[in-house]
Amino acid sequence: MIKLLVYVAIALAIILIFQLMRIYQLSAEVKGKHVGKADDKDNRSQGLMMLIFVLALFGALIWCLYDVRGKLLPPAASDVGVTSDNVFFFNWVIIFIVFFITTFMLFYFPYKYKKQKDTKAFFFPHNDKLELIWTVVPSIALAVIIIYGLSLWGKMTGTPDPKAVKIQIYAKQYDFTARYAGTDNELGKTDYRLIDDGAGNVVGMDSTDKAGWDDIITKGDIHIPVNTPILFECNAREVMHGVFFPHFRDQINCVPGITTEVHFTATITTDSMKMITKDSNFYYLLICNRVCGPGHYTMAQHVVVDSPDEYKAWLAKQHPYYERKTQGKLTASK
């Protein structure tokens, strides 16, 4: 019943608005004004609005910058991340300069050159010199941007340090599992047909590959040592997932059927970052950034960057998967 009344009210409101428009239109016709075409008065008011708007837009942008200070990501905590922040800053400077100049002109010209009685337009169909300038200048700026960006890209995706600590990130709906390569720094083979969650073989480890016998599968926080190159080898179980480290400014997808890699060196320990951000609850994040189902938003893991000693101590407390689960069988097969 209430719904019906609401519908009736909406219908009446629309009729009312239509009638008001009709009256407005008729009275305008009587006064000899046109309700569909702008006159000099409209040109003045809308021109002024253009000028007000562009100033308000700049004001809003400055307010946003002021408001978010300290609420965005803390300083980059990886080697590539530090360079990334520099490249970012460089690009931002160019972007802001171009934005302020072009946007101001775009709104100021309509304000300045609004049609009034006796005003005329300047016939100006082309100008080769001007067009050449704004072809060449952006080209040069972009060349610099491309070269600067690609030099970082090369570093990010180049051959990883051969001594990098290998860690597998295994993503499934809706969590991450880490597998450490153990003393040989070699990850054992896996096969998706050997996955057995009941037995704790989440990643599908193949027991015939000796390289995997010392591999450590961990749940919960992912520990990595500071100032040590890390190579993450990423896999997914059923759908695509994303490995996104916002604080390290790096990201890769986990794709079923292939192994993807991301590598960097963390430069700030979690404890130091707590001091820098003055936040005792600070933690680094590994989050899923490829929609993977209704639980996508809960798929995250804390990353702990340890000092070398802390890392050694933590690692010593972990046990290889096979030692933990199938000790008897394995010794027999040896």
Place this chain on the structure above:
Amino acid sequence: MENHAHADTHDMADHAHAHPHEHPKLSFIEKYVFSMDHKVISKQFLFTAMFMALAAAIMSTLFRMQLGWPGHNFAVMHYFLGDKWYKGGLLDPNMYLGLVTIHGTIMVFFLLTGGLSGTFANLLIPLQVGARDMASPMLNMLSYWFFLIASIIMMISLYCETGPAAAGWTIYPPLSALPQAMDGSKLGMTLWLASISLFVVSSLLGGLNYIVTVLNLRTVGMKMTRLPLTIWALLITAVLGVLSFPVLFGAAILLIFDRSFGTSFYLSDIYINGTALSQTGGSPVLFEHLFWFLGHPEVYIVIMPAFGIISEIMSVHARKPIFGYRAMIGSMLAIAFLAFIVWGHHMFVSGMNPFLGSVFVFTTLLIAIPSAIKAFNYITTLWKGNIIFNPQMLFVIGAVSTFISGGLTGIILADSALDVAVHGTYFVVAHFHIVMGLSAVLAMFGGVYHWFPKMFGRYMNKKMGYWHFWTTFICAYGVFLPMHFIGLAGVPRRYFNNDIYPAFEKLQHLNVIISVFAIVGVLAQFIFFINFFYSVFKGPKSEQNPWNSNTLEWTTPIMPGHGNWEGPLPVVHRWAYDYSKPGKDVDFIPQTVPMEEGEMDEGEHV
């Protein structure tokens, strides 16, 4: 139509073959439903797209409510979603993803591809090149009906027991391929694929027709270098669509095979719900390549018609020729060419070879050059103009503004090393909504205000147009300016809420601001709807050439019949941009006016 059938019998003989009044009397169904008149088909596209856009806009308010005030109980959400998806005042995460997915799909395909090209290519191509109709009116009609069926199937998918497709509008497999992976990948996904496949058919029928019409049916004197930029833009758009949409069709067909017939084009080594699937050897990255091979040209399919509309309206309302006509055509051609070799910038984190990534960085940033040329040319067109602020002029200035703002943040995303820091965050969402969504939507609104007198023979109300523009434009920036900063804080898109991320909660007040602007912005569209429907019936009657334009559509009768011109087709003598030409009494010279002795044709300038 028939009341002046014999008014000009004296000159019937020389053009009787094409005279519109020679058509047999059409029934209501033939004239308004299964019409083959390009002008009616254009209106059909517009009405369908308006309805679809309204649905998609409402969806955006629903998920913005969730993002602004997670967990808050809204009666309006319950009204739209019912007990099933809004149980106990809590939105179902499946439905959240469903709303996001269908919002994106409708806006990209149904509004900004089908709606924008469908409306304006159909309306303007025959009218501005001087043709009686499209090359094949029959295919044109079919194009609309495939579009309508695709729209209906897409809307029906919202009512599935298991919900609509919910893997994001990019529907990456395996998520979209495996019904076990999520509810949205069940029947909803099947309907999505069916709908999009039909949409591709519609797009191809339309596109081929547009190309043939522009190339073959130009009237006498309408050289390519005299075409208005609207036609150039729509022609290039159609070429892009014809070359890229079949690839999406292929991608969709392969996905249908993977879903239903056990093939493994995109699937390999998958273990799900305790079962190891037998599919092996496929690659989800293949789907990304195929999808973005359409997907990137697609964003130019969206923005090109907007360029055309902006150029035309800006030139008319600045009473100045568009600055750098040749450069505008050249930059559109350059953008169209580059559009096909930049798709990899969507895939910097896909695991694709990083060297390939660097190539895509290079080609992508190259596109910034023709884009910059366009932006500077628009600004120069305004410089020293004599600017008339009809509502459409406000909309196209707004469209250039959003194109600049969004284009500039694209520089960050095109740079692979920076992209990996913000890929998949709200920074990307803000970027593409501004540069592609808003620019195209604002230009489309501009187009509707500008050509409304041609479509319906009446004016829209300017005061309501001003209110519509300013609320829409302010809300648009209100939504997408703060959204960049949420992305820079590392917040990923498509998250249902940020409950477990205290770091993201610090920016929740921005999410509230965004949601308020989004809701007000959607409500503001009702100003447009009311103005539109009122003016269709009651608006003040239009004159022959309401904006004093040069282009051919204004030489037709106010409400042209099927066949457009009553007499012979107009003959073109000059380019479309002779506004405020020195030494002339009036500030516009229609294309049909012959050149005077010694007069220069500016379109011929090299």
